[in-house]
Amino acid sequence: DAGVIQSPRHEVTEMGQEVTLRCKPISGHNSLFWYRQTMMRGLELLIYFNNNVPIDDSGMPEDRFSAKMPNASFSTLKIQPSEPRDSAVYFCASTRSGTGRNQPQHFGDGTRLSIL
Amino acid sequence: GDSVTQMEGPVTLSEEAFLTINCTYTATGYPSLFWYVQYPGEGLQLLLKATKADDKGSNKGFEATYRKETTSFHLEKGSVQVSDSAVYFCALLRTGNQFYFGTGTSLTVIP
Numbered sequence: 001d002a003g004v005i006q007s008p009r010h011e012v013t014e015m016g017q018e019v020t021l022r023c024k025p026i027s028g029h030n031s032l033f034w035y036r037q038t039m040m041r042g043l044e045l046l047i048y049f050n051n052n053v054p055i056d057d058s059g060m061p062e063d064r065f066s067a068k069m070p071n072a073s074f075s076t077l078k079i080q081p082s083e084p085r086d087s088a089v090y091f092c093a094s095t096r097s098g099t100g101r102n103q104p105q106h107f108g109d110g111t112r113l114s115i116l
Numbered sequence: 117g118d119s120v121t122q123m124e125g126p127v128t129l130s131e132e133a134f135l136t137i138n139c140t141y142t143a144t145g146y147p148s149l150f151w152y153v154q155y156p157g158e159g160l161q162l163l164l165k166a167t168k169a170d171d172k173g174s175n176k177g178f179e180a181t182y183r184k185e186t187t188s189f190h191l192e193k194g195s196v197q198v199s200d201s202a203v204y205f206c207a208l209l210r211t212g213n214q215f216y217f218g219t220g221t222s223l224t225v226i227p
Binding site: 045110 | 147148150152157158159160161162165167205209214215217219220
């Protein structure tokens with residue numbers, strides 16, 4: 001089975017530009033998570049969705065960040081305008097929730113974002 | 117609130133040495149506990165898990181036992197290999213589906 005698929009793998013852009021990161025969760029998974037990983041802060045949860053609905057976005061750092069999940073098989077994380085301090089690796093993860101059993105999260109390979 | 121505390125790294129070991137990475141947690145109720153591994157340039161991968169007290173999770177020679185009395189889930193391996201060099205994350209899942217991750221421990225194994 002395909003795992004969580006993220007695109008692009010690498011993104012380099014200039015500050016002020018709009019950046020869109022994409023994620024396709026594992027088929028059948030109904031919860032999706034966006035994380036940011038940096039050396040300074042480690043792994044931070046930005047937002048998570050359950051059944052395509054945003055449940056907790058308290059980790060989204062600023063209004064420049066937004067995330068959507070228009071259907072069960074696709075999500076985007078957008079940064080507009082981007083700033084150099086947004087440079088990080090962004091991970092998407094998915095899991096199947098509501099089964100009564102605690103299921104692990106499955107991570108994509110991440111998008112390495114560099115804002116110049 | 118819920119949280120996970122794991123030992124700070126980096127940890128450097130010689131090949132075939134014994135590994136312990138400490139992890140303790142704070143949570144009410146009965147959380148599930150996980151260890152994830154992140155190899156360079158990759159995402160986190162589930163290494164092992166335990167869902168109730170006294171459970172032992174194991175995979176690829178790694179083991180961790182869910183100790184409720186000490187609120188711990190230490191990761192161990194009897195003989196590490198160079199290929200085990202990675203960052204290891206302890207994680208907790210209590211209710212719903214929100215995970216709490218530790219800060220990660222970097223392991224380097226030298227030949």
